[in-house]
Amino acid sequence: MDWVVYIIHCTDESLYTGITKNVEKRYAQHVAQKGAKYFRGRKPKKIVYLEGEHNRSSATQREMEIKKLSREKKLQLILSRDNQINDIDIL
Secondary structure, eight states: OOEEEEEEEETTSOEEEEEESOHHHHHHHHHTTOSOGGGGSSOEEEEEEEEEEEOHHHHHHHHHHHHHSOHHHHHHHHTSTTOSSOOOOOO
């Protein structure tokens, strides 16, 4: 199974970036506050970006690239053709 880079839109309007092999399971962990510490003070609303077909190394590298982007650039990425989710309506 390939690794996936994802972005979650949170209740405080922030954008969380992570990687996983199983998006549904990882999102459920975040909702249950059993995932990243980031979600202790906020809750995930929905996954707004998916980028697949990575190995562990390339997924980690891509995650770091995305985390360095400004909010505006992340929003552009979410609306881009690179996003494997259609019909994004967060903004």
